[in-house]
Amino acid sequence: MRGFLLVVVVVSLFGCGATVPEVPNGIPVSYSAHLEPLVIAHCLGCHESEEPKAKLVLGQGEGYGQLVGRRSVQMPELALVEPGYPDASYLWLKLQHRAAEGKGMPRTLTGTKKLHPAELELYRRWIEDGAKP
């Protein structure tokens, strides 16, 4: 048990995978250049092509087309991403743990967690900047 706990602690300290890139002001955040590495690090456990949760596939090269221009399956009245409007984007509500259905994202083995504030800010800016590829 103790060994297991140690592994959990080590993985949560060092397993974050990707660092949040600094995108200079005035440059729109790009999905492929800036956001995708973070999505791959924190979402693929459950949103990969084999039995993707909520039918959402976020693998390399696939996430953009799945997120932009698609409605939420949980809340079909909302788009997953509404370019320019984070608060009208179901993805943003999920990441804020403010979605009306299901749980906040990302989920974990024990529940859910919120992403680091710098990472959340990058998602928010990406949507606000027009959700560029």
Ligand code: HEC
């Ligand atoms: C441990 C598994 C797990 C991880 C990791 C995870 N998700 Fe999810 N996700 C789910 C499940 C299960 C659902 C459906 C039930 C729910 O919402 O709780 C879901 C639903 C969603 C939905 C709603 C889709 C829709 O069409 O309504 C979005 C958006 C989403 N996830 C985004 C993300 C993002 C972005 C990440 C990474 C930051 C992430 N998820 C990480 C399991 C996960």
